[in-house]
Amino acid sequence: MTKKITIALAGNPNCGKSSIFNNLTGARQYVSNYPGVTVEKKEGRLKYKNYEISVVDLPGTYSLSAYSEDEIIARNFIVQREADIIVNIIDSSNLERNLYLTTQLMELDAPLILAMNMSDIVEKRGEHIDYSELSKLLGHPLIPTVGNKNKGTQKLLETIIGVYERKIEFEKVYVSYGAEVREEIDKIEKILIKDEALIKAYPLRWLIIKLIEDDRLVLDVVEKSTVAGEAVEQAEKSRRHLKAHFGDSTDVIVAERRYGFISGACTQSLKLSVEDRHTVSDKIDRITLNRFAGVPIFAVVMYLIFKFTFVLSGPIVGWCEVFFDWLAGVVGGLIPQVLLRSLVVDGIIGGVGGVLGFFPLILFMFFAIAFFEDSGYMARAAFVMDKLMSKFGLHGKSFLPLMISTNGCAVPGIMATRTLENKRDRLITMMITPFMICGAKLPIFALFIGAFFPAEYSANIMFLMYVLSIIIAFGCAKLLKILVFKGESAHFVMELPPYRIPTIKGILLKMWERGWMYIKKAGTIIVLVSVIIWAGFTFPQNPVIEKGKNLTEDETAAVQMEKSYAGRFGHAIEPVIKPLGLDWRAGVALTAGFAAKEVVVSTYGTMYSLGEVDPEEADSLKESIGNDASWSPLKAVSFLIFSLIYIPCVVVMAVFHREAGSSWKWTSFMVFWTTALAWTASFIVYQAGLLFGLG
Amino acid sequence: MSEAVFPLLMVSPGKEVILVSLDGGLNFRRRLTDMGLAEGVMFKVLHSQGRGQCIVRVGNTRLAIGCGMAQKIMVKEA
Known part of the structure; x- marks a missing residue:
């Protein structure tokens, strides 16, 4: 009999969750060198030995305190124990920061496996991680993986089965918060265990620590429980007591202890090369993030994308036009019935052919955009544009939705606004995202610009149209901000991924995936x-044609x-x-x-x-x-x-x-x-x- | 010896500093802490754009910090 296992992939943004997901399920989920690309949980299935494993890829999150829509989705799935096993994907080259989420996952008392992803980067840097030591220190099985090269997948699957069958067991380890905090934990625990429904629905230890941390969403949950009054009061008392004792608010104390635990685990298991290297990424950043040159460089990059697209695709689009004209002639000759011929030639070939004729243009555009996305430059562009965008009442994170919509589609663009924490920021971004020239509007522009302007100017006029779309979008954002959505924007902090040389395979895959959507729609x-x-x-x-007229x-x-x-x-x-x-x-x-x-x-x-x-x-x-x-x-x-x-x-x-x-x-x-x-x-x-x- | 505490805004690129406190609301503090900028952490300012917009490196993470945050991040010299 086959057994069913549900596993959830959790981890920081841009740690390679989606590539592990693809390796496990054989899916071709969108992977990018940009944090926050997955905004919805995605499910895939695989059969392994006698098991049917359903894998849920969650949006990336830095901790279990959720702020934005995508993080809330991830957190709810994790804490409501919808998965049998949580696989925590860790960017090994960024160990300390990634383990911060791990320390919180450990508090859930759920079966947990740590996948040490990007382990090849660590080796390349000449660093060494003692996996078995780290595994013992953290109290959970730990598997080195390389997501983009599909390494460690087999071992990961074996471990999933082993943990599920309880053949692999570890001694539980918790972050030690110290005697003072522990006393308060005990006090709250005594109250919460009285509500059986509550502790059945949520991991107890996690609830308590989140209460001490003053987590808004957990407070909402507890306020709905049967012990609401008592628990909230005690939590308040505990927070005040700890603050008086340590002179710091509880969230700071808790975070400090977690980082302390992590740094202890890392010093025992990690051999670092300590020297301060000026990496290639830093050198490139010195140019691309230059205070004065940053925005102009971004404009030039965008301009080059258009130039590249129009110049290279021009002749091919011409051939496509010739092909559809030819096709219309041939098919027309084959169908004798007048109405049917008109339907096929005028309706279908004339209509759909007009759209498909621009397919090469779309492919070239996707190719160029995918290149910059995978290189890591797009994340920089968001930072460079943040200053300009904040002047228009937009948020640095609004950049990705606008970018996805440009040449892509406003539907995923609007979905991507989920990463914006502030409701106002999010609504403004959602309202201006459709102004971008998406892949579907692009043919309209290409058609009319091609028809009325000389070919050598078409890329430039197209570029101007894009600039115009941005001016309109930004102008509307400013208006909305002044008239409708007054108030402060959320803060902008974003992780910048390292620059990578995009792989041809990665780019082609992406190009094809988006291109296929275009064809399917057509x-x-x-x-x-x-x-x-x-x-x-x-x-x-x-x-009735008027008589007398010839x-x-x-x-x-x-x-x-x-x-x-x-x-x-x-x-x-x-x-x-x-x-x-x-x-x-x-x-x-x-x-x-x-x-x-x-x-x-x-x-x-x-x-x-x-x-x-x-x-x-x-x-x-x-x-x-x-x-x-x-x-x-x-x-x-x-x-x-x-x-x-x-x-x-x-x-x-x-x-x-x-x-x-x-x-x-x-x-x-x-x-x-x-x-x-x-x-x-x-x-x-x-x-x-x-x-x-x-x- | 008293150590001077000053906002990140005043740190020039290339300098290493230790985070002393995050003078903002709970969400602001938590967001930065979750991303690795916790109290007591040492980090390096890589680039500065003026107006407090800057890039810092914490461990192996590069973080882009937007306008208006750097005056709330208090640091001291490492």
Whole structure:
């Protein structure tokens, strides 16, 4: 019979939990050289011998005092004993700091295994850890592992089984808090054990120490117990007593004892090379974190990413366009039935092909971003930007959500705001994250910039658009901070990972993972919406064409579109967007874009494809738009600005709604505000452009 | 011999100091302590950006400290 074991992976941010998770389960969870990438618990399964092991990867946390959403998720899972065994992943190259969490995990009285990850870095530094000695000192089994090279996985699994079957047992060790503290622990213990339900739900020793530490969340738990009054009073008394005795608040005393215990364990088991090295990371930091050059360097890095992406992907995007034109011609010739041919050629190939044509561009962009992420530079960028961002009422940690959203997707971007401790900071960041140019908006920009501006400037204009998106986001953050979310921001402390040379495999994997999402979306939702849009333009068929007019085929096609359901809808909303220089077709495309932003492009693909009667002379979408006399560069810019700012797609809105605490107030505010802002910005740009004679 | 205690803000890059106290709220103290900046810990200032923004090294950890915190971190010379 197979036995089921649940294990939880706990550890500091950026200690390699996710790589161990991937090694154990064979999953390909996102791994990065940036703290706080995992914000949700993720579950995976594996079979080993006669066991079915379910592995839960928890968000990284520095201690069991939780501050932010992601840390609360980790802590609740750990202390509520949902796992049979906790595997504490430790960055061995950073032993003392990582053991701080371990000392708290030891207080849970739960089966605990210590995985000494990144053990190769320690060896490379010429340091030596006596694992068996450390294991004895800490009272738990200890396995050296190297997550990114998949070393030690087998041994870890064996140990998990051994601990589960109680074949491996250790003598329990606790941090000694000294006689004074112990007395207070005993006093509180006598009270808490009276509530059986409470000590069944939570580890007793941990509860007591957290009470002494004055932990808000634990206080809330105890206040709901049957011994609430008595326990809270005693905890208060104990804290006062200890403070009077030691002259320090209890949280400081407890932390001091823990670090004392750790430093004792480390001196006995760790041979350090003591010299103060100027590591390569420090040397690079001297340049990248330079007080004056830091921000300009970041701007240059971003600019290079765009240059790289546009210059290298340009020709390939061109080939893709040629390919889809060819495909449309060939497939069109194969299907005799008119309506079906139109559905496939105009609806699906015209729509989805328009989106997929930009796939190479997306891949190159992901490649460049993954490179900087894995190198460790992105964490520096957050620090460099902190000063600038704090001027706009943003937090240094807001940087990651914005970065994830840029070229990626606002959905994980909004999820990543969970690392922000302060609710106000978090809401502001969530509200501006969708302004970034995500992977779905990128094709819109690439299409229109390609159609109206010379190729040699496209990277630069694109870069300007990104700068504009940041200006809008930061400006809105400032406004929100002044008008709605007054008050101090949380403090910014972040661990900077060492610089690493990214592995080609790591980058390619990441690039592919995100790229695959793009393809999957194109193959599902975009196809679906494209078909709906096509149907909207195709029906009702054969409108009554006014008698006496001799229309060419092209004109007939145009009239058909205008009189279709979608066309009528577009005409109905045209008055609203006319002051922005936009016509009914833009109205349809932008409305459809609420389903997913790529749809803006696919809708134009379908429209221009339907408008072209002879498939033999079909131009690429870019050429069709560029040659269309109803457009002008000014109108295109107005359109792009509207696309940049207006309401996020439906998935983002759903995630926003959930993460904003299911508040309809904020959700409706978001809808109204983004649309109003988009309209105003486009209006100003278009009317000012006309005034200066740019129309 | 009396030892001078001063805020981290005044420490120039390259200097090593010992943390004396964290003069902030409970959350502030805990956050820093959890990340390795506890009382009595020796650490080195690697870079300073002015306005209290700085990078310190505690053990083998590099910590980035944002604006407005360095005046609340009291240290003495190591």
